[in-house]
Amino acid sequence: MRILAILVAVAAAMTLTACSSVPILNVEQAAVTTANNRALTSDQVRSAIVRAGASLGWQMRDEAPGTLVGTLQLRTHTAVVTIPYSATSYSIRYRSSTNLDAADGMIHRNYNGWIQNLTRAINAQLSAP
DSSP states (O other), X not given: OHHHHHHHHHHHHHHHHHHTEEEOOOEEEEEOOOTTOOOOOHHHHHHHHHHHHHXXXXXXXXXXXXXXXXXXXXXXXXXXXXXXXXXXXXXXXXXXXXXXXXXXXXXXXXXXXXXXXXXXXXXXXXXXX
């Protein structure tokens, strides 16, 4: 009976862990759109990305021309993304993480929420007058 209870507890723990993992969300070639359809330079897109990230606690650094690396640290969790950008589009790609159980293309579901928030914030910055 005791062994059965242990097996049930282990199965329950495994189920809860599996429920918190989802496929890693990457944003690919999101179009740069503005409120009045004005063209932006790649430097203006970079600035919008940096402002958006800073508003959410992301630390952004230049890696190469047209590429930023964003790092978000929350409690004991760290997410790192690569953000290639141009005057017409940007992407947000998973790079690495700590304590988010990333494996085989899966990650803790909170990561995807952070990426969705970053995407919304970037789009808001790009649309700002």
